[in-house]
Amino acid sequence: MGVRRHGFVIEEKLQGQLRACGHFLHYNMGQKVGQARILSVLLERGTITQRELQDILEVRSGSLSEILNKVEDDGFIERSQSENDRRQMEVKLTEAGTEAASRLEEERVDMTSGLFSCLSSEEKKTLAELLDKLLDGWEGPERERGCRGRGHGRRMHGREAGQPL
Known part of the structure; x- marks a missing residue:
């Protein structure tokens, strides 16, 4: 076990504060954050390949596939083989997905502005x-x-x- 320097140092306090901020954001910025991020990117970018989406979100392909399966099952996206490159899958929002993404974006903007209103x-x-x-x-x-x-x-x-x- 490491030696503690002069009691409770500022770095420990900062680490605790950052952990508390992360906890608050994780549990208060809505559920299904992964799905919301996918819908947000697709709302902004339109139809893109699954690989492009993976790069934008910086997630592993297996993790992305799992989330995309759920979002597709909910009827929010469609996947199809790319006409330009048959090895690639393209992802796009359905009409229901566009509506959900727009609603989530409005909620995110409202929540985000409130997060920092005390500053x-x-x-x-x-x-x-x-x-x-x-x-x-x-x-x-x-x-x-x-x-x-x-x-x-x-x-x-x-x-x-x-x-x-």
Whole structure:
């Protein structure tokens, strides 16, 4: 067991706070988050290949297939063989899927704006900058260990696309 430095250090407090934030977001941002992300991407991008969807979501093919089966069973997506490349499967929203995706997007926007309502615009900007710095610091050790990582959700939140926060 490691030696504890001078009692409860700030790093331990930060780790606990981040864990609590993660727990809150996981349990309060709606159920079936994986399915909601798929619907959101398809609403934004239209018809795409299953491989493109896998790359965007940064998930394993087996995990994606399992979720896609459920979403397809719910009648929200259709899969078909690509006419351009018969080895690829294309995924697109059904009419019911488009309606569900639009509804989920409205709910997500409402929820997200409420999450940060206790912060001023300047505090939100500072928090975003600090979280970017923290995530950048975490990515270095991931690369060194050979971990593929998941990009910390950056693709889904505009960072890689260069969109403003």
